[in-house]
Amino acid sequence: MYLNNLGSALGLRYQQLGNAADLDEGIALCKQATMQTPADALALPARLVNLGLGLRDRSIRTGNIADLEQAIQAFEVHV
Numbered sequence: 001m002y003l004n005n006l007g008s009a010l011g012l013r014y015q016q017l018g019n020a021a022d023l024d025e026g027i028a029l030c031k032q033a034t035m036q037t038p039a040d041a042l043a044l045p046a047r048l049v050n051l052g053l054g055l056r057d058r059s060i061r062t063g064n065i066a067d068l069e070q071a072i073q074a075f076e077v078h079v
Contacts, residue, residue, distance in 0.1 A: 007028070033050075048075070
């Protein structure tokens with residue numbers, strides 16, 4: 001929970017201040033949080049959404065299609 005919350009907060013700070021390092025660290029923390037969450041945990045979908053949002057934002061910033069593909073994979077878990 002703490003890793004996910006910190007990662008999400010860093011993503012929000014990136015949106016406000018534009019510091020790419022915040023976004024990168026936020027994504028790394030959200031990835032770590034999702035990897036440490038059991039597949040059947042109720043919290044997993046929300047953690048995947050946070051990860052997907054960070055990856056989407058980084059894809060917008062950099063144009064990196066791999067980040068966009070990973071974001072789509074994270075969002076597809078909910079479909």
